[in-house]
Amino acid sequence: MEDTNRKRIVILGAGFGGLSTAKRLVKELGMPDGHEIVVVDKCSHHLYRPWLYEVATGDAPEETLKVGIATPFEDIRTHLAPKRIRVEYQEVVGIDWGARAVELADDRKLPFDHLVVALGASPSFFGIEGLERHGLPMYSLRDALTVHRKLEDLLGAKRRNEIPFVRVVVGGAGPTGVEFACELAEFMRKQVRKKRIGAAEYSIEMVEASPRPLGMLDKEMSGWARKRLEKLGLKLLLDTCIKGAHKDHVVLAPRPLKEGETEDMLVCDFKKEREKEVTTDLLVWCGGFQANPVVAKLGLPVDARGRIEVDEHLRVRGKDGVWAVGDCATIVDPSSKRPVPQLAQAAIHQAATAARNIAATLMGKPPVPYAFPAMHTVVPMGGAWGIAQVFGLRLKGRIVWPIRLAADVRYFLKTLPLGSAWKLIRAPLTTFRRNNL
Ligand SMILES: Cc1cc2nc3c(=O)[nH]c(=O)nc-3n(C[C@H](O)[C@H](O)[C@H](O)COP(=O)(O)OP(=O)(O)OC[C@H]3O[C@@H](n4cnc5c(N)ncnc54)[C@H](O)[C@@H]3O)c2cc1C
Secondary structure (H helix, E strand, O other), X not given: OOOOOOOEEEEEOXXXXXXXXXXXXXXXXXXXXXXXXXXXXXXXXXXXXHHHHHHHHOOOHHHHHHXXXXXXXXXXXXXXXXXXXXXXXXXXXXXXXXXXXXXXXXXXXXXXXXXXXXXXXXXXXXXXXXXXXXXXXXXXXXXHHHHHHHHHHHHHHHHOOOOOOEEEEEEOOOHHHHHHHHHHHHHHHHHHHOOOOOOOOEEEEEEOOOOOOOOOOOHHHHHHHHHHHHHOXXXXXXXEEEEEEOOOEEEEEEOOOOOOOOHXXXXXXXXXXXXXXXXXXXXXXXXXXXXXXXXXXXXXXXOOOOXXXXXXXXXXXXXXXXXXXXXXXXXXXXXXXXXXXXXXXXXHHHHHHHHHHHHHHHOOOOXXXXXXXXXXXXXXXXXXXXXXEEOOEEEEEOOHHHHHHHHXXXXXXXXXXXXXXXXXXXXXXXXXXXXXX
Protein backbone atom coordinates (compact mmCIF):
# COMPACT_ATOMS: atom_id res chain seq x y z
CA MET A 1 0.00 0.00 0.00
CA GLU A 2 1.27 3.47 -0.88
CA ASP A 3 2.40 5.56 2.08
CA THR A 4 0.56 8.87 1.56
CA ASN A 5 2.71 10.56 4.21
CA ARG A 6 5.81 9.85 2.17
CA LYS A 7 6.65 12.94 0.16
CA ARG A 8 9.10 13.42 -2.66
CA ILE A 9 11.24 16.54 -2.59
CA VAL A 10 12.91 17.24 -5.91
CA ILE A 11 15.85 19.65 -6.03
CA LEU A 12 16.84 21.08 -9.40
CA GLY A 13 20.57 21.83 -9.53
CA ALA A 14 23.46 20.51 -7.44
CA GLY A 15 25.44 23.73 -7.23
CA PHE A 16 25.94 25.66 -3.99
CA GLY A 17 22.22 26.19 -3.40
CA GLY A 18 20.92 22.75 -4.45
CA LEU A 19 23.59 20.67 -2.76
CA SER A 20 23.32 22.62 0.49
CA THR A 21 19.50 22.29 0.43
CA ALA A 22 19.73 18.51 -0.02
CA LYS A 23 22.20 18.06 2.82
CA ARG A 24 20.36 20.38 5.14
CA LEU A 25 17.07 18.60 4.43
CA VAL A 26 18.58 15.32 5.58
CA LYS A 27 19.52 17.02 8.85
CA GLU A 28 16.13 18.67 9.26
CA LEU A 29 14.12 15.55 8.44
CA GLY A 30 16.35 13.19 10.38
CA MET A 31 16.93 10.63 7.60
CA PRO A 32 16.41 7.79 7.06
CA ASP A 33 12.87 8.94 7.00
CA GLY A 34 9.71 8.29 5.08
CA HIS A 35 10.48 11.07 2.64
CA GLU A 36 12.49 10.87 -0.57
CA ILE A 37 14.99 13.47 -1.77
CA VAL A 38 15.95 13.55 -5.45
CA VAL A 39 18.58 15.90 -6.86
CA VAL A 40 18.69 16.56 -10.61
CA ASP A 41 21.73 18.05 -12.34
CA LYS A 42 22.90 17.92 -15.93
CA CYS A 43 26.55 17.66 -14.75
CA SER A 44 28.06 14.94 -12.62
CA HIS A 45 30.64 17.22 -10.96
CA HIS A 46 30.13 19.92 -8.36
CA LEU A 47 31.77 23.12 -9.57
CA TYR A 48 33.61 25.22 -6.99
CA ARG A 49 33.62 28.48 -8.96
CA PRO A 50 35.83 30.53 -6.61
CA TRP A 51 38.77 28.39 -7.82
CA LEU A 52 37.90 28.49 -11.50
CA TYR A 53 40.63 31.07 -12.17
CA GLU A 54 43.26 28.55 -11.16
CA VAL A 55 42.10 26.38 -14.06
CA ALA A 56 42.09 29.24 -16.57
CA THR A 57 45.44 30.73 -15.60
CA GLY A 58 47.21 27.85 -13.90
CA ASP A 59 50.13 26.02 -15.42
CA ALA A 60 48.53 22.61 -15.71
CA PRO A 61 44.72 22.65 -15.65
CA GLU A 62 44.42 18.85 -15.87
CA GLU A 63 46.57 18.41 -12.78
CA THR A 64 44.74 21.23 -11.08
CA LEU A 65 41.44 19.48 -11.68
CA LYS A 66 42.83 16.12 -10.58
CA VAL A 67 43.55 17.44 -7.10
CA GLY A 68 40.03 18.78 -6.80
CA ILE A 69 40.55 22.46 -7.55
CA ALA A 70 37.29 23.74 -9.03
CA THR A 71 35.74 20.26 -8.86
CA PRO A 72 35.92 19.14 -5.21
CA PHE A 73 34.07 15.96 -6.13
CA GLU A 74 33.67 14.45 -9.54
CA ASP A 75 30.60 12.33 -8.90
CA ILE A 76 27.72 13.97 -7.04
CA ARG A 77 25.85 10.65 -6.96
CA THR A 78 28.56 8.84 -5.00
CA HIS A 79 28.93 11.87 -2.77
CA LEU A 80 25.24 11.95 -1.83
CA ALA A 81 24.61 8.19 -1.75
CA PRO A 82 25.55 7.79 1.96
CA LYS A 83 22.85 10.35 2.76
CA ARG A 84 20.32 8.25 0.82
CA ILE A 85 19.77 11.09 -1.62
CA ARG A 86 18.98 9.94 -5.15
CA VAL A 87 20.75 11.80 -7.95
CA GLU A 88 19.58 12.01 -11.57
CA TYR A 89 22.09 13.21 -14.16
CA GLN A 90 19.65 14.77 -16.56
CA GLU A 91 18.87 18.13 -18.05
CA VAL A 92 15.72 19.81 -16.79
CA VAL A 93 13.67 21.11 -19.71
CA GLY A 94 10.31 22.09 -18.20
CA ILE A 95 7.61 21.45 -15.62
CA ASP A 96 4.24 19.82 -16.23
CA TRP A 97 2.14 21.74 -13.73
CA GLY A 98 -0.97 19.58 -14.32
CA ALA A 99 0.95 16.49 -13.20
CA ARG A 100 3.25 18.43 -10.82
CA ALA A 101 6.22 16.77 -12.46
CA VAL A 102 9.62 17.94 -13.71
CA GLU A 103 10.23 17.25 -17.39
CA LEU A 104 13.64 15.81 -18.18
CA ALA A 105 15.54 15.86 -21.47
CA ASP A 106 15.20 12.06 -21.82
CA ASP A 107 11.38 12.51 -21.94
CA ARG A 108 10.83 11.18 -18.44
CA LYS A 109 8.70 13.02 -15.91
CA LEU A 110 9.68 13.24 -12.27
CA PRO A 111 6.68 13.93 -10.00
CA PHE A 112 7.23 16.03 -6.87
CA ASP A 113 5.42 17.12 -3.74
CA HIS A 114 7.95 19.84 -2.96
CA LEU A 115 10.25 21.37 -5.53
CA VAL A 116 13.39 23.45 -4.96
CA VAL A 117 14.69 25.36 -7.97
CA ALA A 118 18.43 26.03 -7.70
CA LEU A 119 19.45 26.17 -11.35
CA GLY A 120 21.89 29.07 -11.04
CA ALA A 121 22.68 31.75 -13.60
CA SER A 122 24.41 32.15 -16.95
CA PRO A 123 26.58 34.86 -18.48
CA SER A 124 24.66 37.81 -19.85
CA PHE A 125 25.87 39.41 -23.09
CA PHE A 126 23.29 42.24 -22.89
CA GLY A 127 22.57 41.96 -26.62
CA ILE A 128 25.95 43.57 -27.44
CA GLU A 129 26.78 42.97 -31.08
CA GLY A 130 29.14 40.01 -31.60
CA LEU A 131 29.90 39.59 -27.88
CA GLU A 132 28.48 36.09 -27.45
CA ARG A 133 30.35 34.94 -30.57
CA HIS A 134 33.73 36.56 -29.94
CA GLY A 135 33.89 36.97 -26.16
CA LEU A 136 34.80 34.02 -23.94
CA PRO A 137 32.87 33.98 -20.67
CA MET A 138 34.35 32.78 -17.35
CA TYR A 139 31.51 30.78 -15.91
CA SER A 140 31.77 27.04 -16.48
CA LEU A 141 34.61 24.58 -16.30
CA ARG A 142 34.59 24.42 -20.08
CA ASP A 143 34.92 28.23 -20.22
CA ALA A 144 37.98 28.16 -17.96
CA LEU A 145 39.61 25.39 -20.01
CA THR A 146 38.85 27.26 -23.25
CA VAL A 147 40.45 30.45 -21.90
CA HIS A 148 43.51 28.45 -20.85
CA ARG A 149 43.83 26.76 -24.25
CA LYS A 150 43.47 30.08 -26.05
CA LEU A 151 46.19 31.65 -23.87
CA GLU A 152 48.52 28.73 -24.63
CA ASP A 153 47.74 29.03 -28.37
CA LEU A 154 48.58 32.75 -28.29
CA LEU A 155 51.84 32.18 -26.42
CA GLY A 156 52.75 29.48 -28.97
CA ALA A 157 51.92 31.77 -31.90
CA LYS A 158 53.99 34.57 -30.37
CA ARG A 159 56.92 32.26 -29.82
CA ARG A 160 56.81 31.15 -33.47
CA ASN A 161 56.68 34.85 -34.46
CA GLU A 162 53.30 34.38 -36.11
CA ILE A 163 51.97 37.37 -34.15
CA PRO A 164 53.97 40.40 -32.94
CA PHE A 165 52.08 41.05 -29.70
CA VAL A 166 49.45 39.42 -27.44
CA ARG A 167 46.58 41.68 -26.53
CA VAL A 168 43.95 40.58 -24.03
CA VAL A 169 40.82 42.58 -23.22
CA VAL A 170 38.77 41.76 -20.12
CA GLY A 171 35.18 43.06 -20.12
CA GLY A 172 33.94 44.05 -16.65
CA ALA A 173 35.85 45.11 -13.53
CA GLY A 174 33.51 43.63 -10.93
CA PRO A 175 34.81 40.83 -8.68
CA THR A 176 34.89 38.20 -11.48
CA GLY A 177 36.71 40.46 -13.95
CA VAL A 178 39.15 41.83 -11.39
CA GLU A 179 40.05 38.44 -9.95
CA PHE A 180 40.50 36.92 -13.39
CA ALA A 181 42.55 39.86 -14.73
CA CYS A 182 44.88 39.80 -11.70
CA GLU A 183 45.44 36.05 -12.00
CA LEU A 184 46.07 36.55 -15.71
CA ALA A 185 48.61 39.28 -14.98
CA GLU A 186 50.44 36.92 -12.62
CA PHE A 187 50.29 34.15 -15.22
CA MET A 188 51.79 36.39 -17.91
CA ARG A 189 54.57 37.59 -15.57
CA LYS A 190 55.42 33.97 -15.01
CA GLN A 191 55.58 33.38 -18.77
CA VAL A 192 58.00 36.33 -19.02
CA ARG A 193 60.21 34.72 -16.36
CA LYS A 194 60.09 31.48 -18.34
CA LYS A 195 61.09 33.49 -21.43
CA ARG A 196 57.99 32.45 -23.35
CA ILE A 197 57.16 36.10 -24.05
CA GLY A 198 58.84 39.48 -23.51
CA ALA A 199 57.56 41.87 -20.82
CA ALA A 200 56.73 44.46 -23.51
CA GLU A 201 55.10 42.00 -25.86
CA TYR A 202 51.65 41.72 -24.29
CA SER A 203 48.95 43.89 -22.77
CA ILE A 204 45.88 43.33 -20.59
CA GLU A 205 43.18 45.97 -20.77
CA MET A 206 40.07 46.10 -18.60
CA VAL A 207 36.90 47.75 -19.84
CA GLU A 208 34.46 48.88 -17.16
CA ALA A 209 31.22 50.84 -17.56
CA SER A 210 31.41 52.46 -14.13
CA PRO A 211 33.99 55.08 -13.07
CA ARG A 212 35.87 52.71 -10.76
CA PRO A 213 36.77 49.03 -10.45
CA LEU A 214 34.89 46.96 -7.83
CA GLY A 215 32.19 49.65 -7.78
CA MET A 216 30.21 47.80 -5.08
CA LEU A 217 32.93 48.71 -2.56
CA ASP A 218 33.43 52.17 -1.07
CA LYS A 219 35.65 54.69 -2.86
CA GLU A 220 38.69 54.06 -0.70
CA MET A 221 38.63 50.30 -1.19
CA SER A 222 37.96 50.72 -4.87
CA GLY A 223 41.02 53.01 -4.93
CA TRP A 224 43.11 50.23 -3.35
CA ALA A 225 41.91 47.89 -6.09
CA ARG A 226 42.79 50.41 -8.76
CA LYS A 227 46.32 50.84 -7.45
CA ARG A 228 46.81 47.10 -7.31
CA LEU A 229 45.55 46.64 -10.88
CA GLU A 230 47.90 49.34 -12.11
CA LYS A 231 50.80 47.83 -10.18
CA LEU A 232 50.16 44.55 -11.96
CA GLY A 233 50.47 46.41 -15.27
CA LEU A 234 46.79 46.33 -16.22
CA LYS A 235 45.32 49.21 -18.21
CA LEU A 236 41.91 50.39 -17.02
CA LEU A 237 39.37 51.87 -19.42
CA LEU A 238 36.71 53.28 -17.10
CA ASP A 239 33.29 54.81 -17.84
CA THR A 240 33.64 52.80 -21.03
CA CYS A 241 31.33 50.24 -22.65
CA ILE A 242 31.96 47.53 -25.18
CA LYS A 243 29.69 48.44 -28.08
CA GLY A 244 30.58 45.60 -30.37
CA ALA A 245 32.93 42.61 -30.51
CA HIS A 246 34.60 41.30 -33.65
CA LYS A 247 37.10 38.55 -34.47
CA ASP A 248 40.16 40.75 -33.92
CA HIS A 249 38.93 43.94 -32.27
CA VAL A 250 36.35 45.48 -29.96
CA VAL A 251 34.52 48.75 -30.48
CA LEU A 252 34.39 50.85 -27.33
CA ALA A 253 32.27 53.88 -26.47
CA PRO A 254 31.93 56.18 -23.44
CA ARG A 255 29.11 54.92 -21.24
CA PRO A 256 25.71 56.63 -21.74
CA LEU A 257 25.21 59.65 -19.47
CA LYS A 258 22.78 59.40 -16.57
CA GLU A 259 20.26 62.12 -15.85
CA GLY A 260 21.98 65.33 -14.73
CA GLU A 261 25.45 64.19 -15.88
CA THR A 262 27.60 65.97 -18.43
CA GLU A 263 30.31 64.50 -20.62
CA ASP A 264 33.04 66.25 -18.57
CA MET A 265 32.14 64.05 -15.60
CA LEU A 266 33.19 60.87 -17.41
CA VAL A 267 36.70 59.56 -16.80
CA CYS A 268 36.69 57.83 -20.20
CA ASP A 269 39.87 59.02 -21.93
CA PHE A 270 38.45 59.10 -25.47
CA LYS A 271 35.07 60.69 -24.67
CA LYS A 272 35.53 63.42 -27.29
CA GLU A 273 36.02 60.85 -30.09
CA ARG A 274 32.83 58.96 -29.08
CA GLU A 275 34.16 55.64 -30.31
CA LYS A 276 37.43 53.76 -30.32
CA GLU A 277 38.60 50.47 -31.81
CA VAL A 278 40.95 48.26 -29.82
CA THR A 279 42.57 45.25 -31.43
CA THR A 280 42.37 42.09 -29.38
CA ASP A 281 43.58 38.52 -29.62
CA LEU A 282 41.46 37.37 -26.70
CA LEU A 283 38.32 38.93 -25.23
CA VAL A 284 37.22 37.51 -21.88
CA TRP A 285 33.73 38.59 -20.83
CA CYS A 286 33.13 38.99 -17.10
CA GLY A 287 30.55 41.76 -17.42
CA GLY A 288 27.41 40.27 -15.91
CA PHE A 289 25.06 37.39 -15.32
CA GLN A 290 21.41 36.64 -15.88
CA ALA A 291 19.11 33.86 -14.73
CA ASN A 292 19.63 30.47 -16.31
CA PRO A 293 17.59 30.60 -19.59
CA VAL A 294 15.83 27.32 -18.71
CA VAL A 295 14.05 29.16 -15.87
CA ALA A 296 11.93 30.98 -18.50
CA LYS A 297 10.55 27.59 -19.59
CA LEU A 298 9.38 26.51 -16.15
CA GLY A 299 6.20 28.60 -15.94
CA LEU A 300 7.33 30.41 -12.78
CA PRO A 301 6.89 34.13 -11.96
CA VAL A 302 10.08 36.01 -12.86
CA ASP A 303 11.36 39.60 -12.57
CA ALA A 304 12.66 41.77 -15.43
CA ARG A 305 16.03 39.96 -15.31
CA GLY A 306 14.40 36.54 -15.54
CA ARG A 307 14.99 35.61 -11.89
CA ILE A 308 12.32 33.73 -9.95
CA GLU A 309 10.21 35.81 -7.56
CA VAL A 310 9.97 34.40 -4.05
CA ASP A 311 8.28 35.57 -0.85
CA GLU A 312 10.03 36.14 2.49
CA HIS A 313 9.99 32.36 3.15
CA LEU A 314 11.71 31.66 -0.20
CA ARG A 315 8.48 30.15 -1.55
CA VAL A 316 7.87 30.89 -5.22
CA ARG A 317 5.04 33.39 -5.44
CA GLY A 318 1.72 31.74 -6.27
CA LYS A 319 3.16 28.18 -6.39
CA ASP A 320 2.38 25.96 -3.48
CA GLY A 321 5.25 23.72 -2.35
CA VAL A 322 7.74 25.32 -4.75
CA TRP A 323 10.86 27.07 -3.46
CA ALA A 324 13.80 28.81 -5.12
CA VAL A 325 17.32 29.59 -3.89
CA GLY A 326 20.60 30.96 -5.22
CA ASP A 327 21.37 32.84 -8.40
CA CYS A 328 18.13 31.90 -10.16
CA ALA A 329 15.98 33.60 -7.50
CA THR A 330 15.47 37.27 -6.75
CA ILE A 331 15.30 38.13 -3.09
CA VAL A 332 15.09 41.77 -2.15
CA ASP A 333 16.55 42.86 1.17
CA PRO A 334 13.83 45.04 2.73
CA SER A 335 16.36 47.25 4.56
CA SER A 336 18.55 48.13 1.55
CA LYS A 337 15.77 47.51 -1.05
CA ARG A 338 18.46 45.82 -3.15
CA PRO A 339 18.48 42.22 -4.35
CA VAL A 340 20.72 39.86 -2.38
CA PRO A 341 23.99 39.54 -4.38
CA GLN A 342 24.52 36.48 -6.55
CA LEU A 343 27.08 34.76 -4.38
CA ALA A 344 27.77 31.23 -3.21
CA GLN A 345 27.58 32.37 0.41
CA ALA A 346 24.06 33.74 -0.22
CA ALA A 347 22.94 30.55 -2.00
CA ILE A 348 24.15 28.39 0.93
CA HIS A 349 22.41 30.62 3.42
CA GLN A 350 19.14 30.54 1.48
CA ALA A 351 19.40 26.75 1.19
CA ALA A 352 19.35 26.46 4.99
CA THR A 353 16.14 28.52 5.20
CA ALA A 354 14.45 26.65 2.32
CA ALA A 355 15.30 23.25 3.85
CA ARG A 356 14.07 24.36 7.25
CA ASN A 357 10.82 25.64 5.78
CA ILE A 358 10.16 22.50 3.74
CA ALA A 359 10.70 20.40 6.86
CA ALA A 360 8.44 22.75 8.86
CA THR A 361 5.70 22.52 6.21
CA LEU A 362 5.90 18.70 6.21
CA MET A 363 5.56 18.70 9.99
CA GLY A 364 2.63 21.13 9.89
CA LYS A 365 4.64 23.96 11.44
CA PRO A 366 4.83 27.58 10.20
CA PRO A 367 7.79 28.56 7.97
CA VAL A 368 10.39 31.09 9.12
CA PRO A 369 11.27 34.20 7.12
CA TYR A 370 14.68 34.44 5.43
CA ALA A 371 17.04 36.51 7.57
CA PHE A 372 19.41 38.62 5.50
CA PRO A 373 22.95 37.92 6.63
CA ALA A 374 25.83 40.40 6.50
CA MET A 375 27.67 39.53 3.29
CA HIS A 376 31.44 39.40 3.35
CA THR A 377 33.49 40.45 0.37
CA VAL A 378 36.86 38.91 -0.33
CA VAL A 379 38.49 39.61 -3.69
CA PRO A 380 41.81 37.89 -4.35
CA MET A 381 43.89 40.15 -6.58
CA GLY A 382 46.77 38.07 -7.83
CA GLY A 383 48.98 35.70 -5.84
CA ALA A 384 48.34 35.99 -2.13
CA TRP A 385 47.23 39.65 -2.30
CA GLY A 386 43.61 40.70 -1.95
CA ILE A 387 41.10 43.12 -0.51
CA ALA A 388 38.28 42.25 1.85
CA GLN A 389 35.40 43.65 3.83
CA VAL A 390 34.65 41.23 6.64
CA PHE A 391 32.92 41.72 10.00
CA GLY A 392 33.01 45.49 9.49
CA LEU A 393 36.78 45.46 8.79
CA ARG A 394 38.32 46.74 5.57
CA LEU A 395 41.52 44.96 4.72
CA LYS A 396 44.10 44.81 1.95
CA GLY A 397 47.29 42.91 1.29
CA ARG A 398 48.48 39.40 2.07
CA ILE A 399 46.37 39.23 5.22
CA VAL A 400 43.38 38.59 2.97
CA TRP A 401 44.69 35.26 1.68
CA PRO A 402 44.22 33.28 4.92
CA ILE A 403 40.73 34.79 5.27
CA ARG A 404 39.83 33.59 1.82
CA LEU A 405 41.32 30.18 2.50
CA ALA A 406 39.34 29.97 5.74
CA ALA A 407 36.11 30.46 3.76
CA ASP A 408 37.12 27.64 1.38
CA VAL A 409 38.07 25.35 4.27
CA ARG A 410 34.77 26.04 6.02
CA TYR A 411 32.83 25.04 2.91
CA PHE A 412 34.81 21.84 2.39
CA LEU A 413 34.53 20.82 6.04
CA LYS A 414 30.77 21.35 5.86
CA THR A 415 30.39 19.56 2.54
CA LEU A 416 32.87 16.67 2.65
CA PRO A 417 33.96 13.92 5.03
CA LEU A 418 36.97 15.05 7.10
CA GLY A 419 39.55 12.97 5.16
CA SER A 420 38.46 14.25 1.73
CA ALA A 421 38.18 17.81 3.04
CA TRP A 422 41.73 17.63 4.41
CA LYS A 423 43.09 16.32 1.06
CA LEU A 424 41.33 19.13 -0.72
CA ILE A 425 42.65 21.74 1.68
CA ARG A 426 46.24 20.48 1.38
CA ALA A 427 46.35 20.00 -2.39
CA PRO A 428 45.40 23.56 -3.33
CA LEU A 429 48.13 24.96 -1.14
CA THR A 430 50.67 23.26 -3.41
CA THR A 431 48.78 24.17 -6.58
CA PHE A 432 48.34 27.81 -5.60
CA ARG A 433 52.01 28.02 -4.71
CA ARG A 434 52.99 26.51 -8.04
CA ASN A 435 50.58 28.74 -9.99
CA ASN A 436 51.35 31.92 -8.11
CA LEU A 437 55.08 31.82 -7.53
C1 LIG B 1 34.22 32.93 -11.87
C2 LIG B 1 33.32 33.05 -10.68
C3 LIG B 1 33.86 33.14 -9.40
C4 LIG B 1 33.03 33.23 -8.28
N1 LIG B 1 33.59 33.34 -7.04
C5 LIG B 1 32.79 33.44 -5.95
C6 LIG B 1 33.35 33.57 -4.64
O1 LIG B 1 34.57 33.63 -4.47
N2 LIG B 1 32.50 33.65 -3.58
C7 LIG B 1 31.14 33.60 -3.72
O2 LIG B 1 30.41 33.67 -2.72
N3 LIG B 1 30.58 33.50 -4.96
C8 LIG B 1 31.36 33.42 -6.07
N4 LIG B 1 30.81 33.32 -7.32
C9 LIG B 1 29.34 33.27 -7.45
C10 LIG B 1 28.85 31.84 -7.16
O3 LIG B 1 29.55 30.91 -7.95
C11 LIG B 1 27.37 31.72 -7.44
O4 LIG B 1 26.69 32.74 -6.75
C12 LIG B 1 26.85 30.35 -6.99
O5 LIG B 1 27.41 29.35 -7.81
C13 LIG B 1 25.32 30.29 -7.02
O6 LIG B 1 24.92 29.02 -6.59
P1 LIG B 1 23.62 28.36 -7.25
O7 LIG B 1 23.36 27.09 -6.51
O8 LIG B 1 22.52 29.34 -7.36
O9 LIG B 1 24.04 28.04 -8.76
P2 LIG B 1 25.20 27.09 -9.29
O10 LIG B 1 26.23 26.87 -8.28
O11 LIG B 1 25.58 27.64 -10.62
O12 LIG B 1 24.44 25.70 -9.52
C14 LIG B 1 23.48 25.53 -10.53
C15 LIG B 1 23.46 24.05 -10.88
O13 LIG B 1 22.37 23.82 -11.80
C16 LIG B 1 22.79 22.94 -12.82
N5 LIG B 1 21.95 23.17 -13.97
C17 LIG B 1 21.85 24.31 -14.70
N6 LIG B 1 20.93 24.16 -15.68
C18 LIG B 1 20.44 22.92 -15.57
C19 LIG B 1 19.44 22.17 -16.28
N7 LIG B 1 18.77 22.70 -17.30
N8 LIG B 1 19.21 20.91 -15.87
C20 LIG B 1 19.88 20.35 -14.82
N9 LIG B 1 20.81 21.00 -14.14
C21 LIG B 1 21.09 22.27 -14.49
C22 LIG B 1 24.26 23.29 -13.03
O14 LIG B 1 24.95 22.20 -13.63
C23 LIG B 1 24.73 23.60 -11.61
O15 LIG B 1 25.27 22.46 -10.97
C24 LIG B 1 31.62 33.25 -8.45
C25 LIG B 1 31.08 33.18 -9.74
C26 LIG B 1 31.92 33.10 -10.85
C27 LIG B 1 31.32 33.06 -12.23
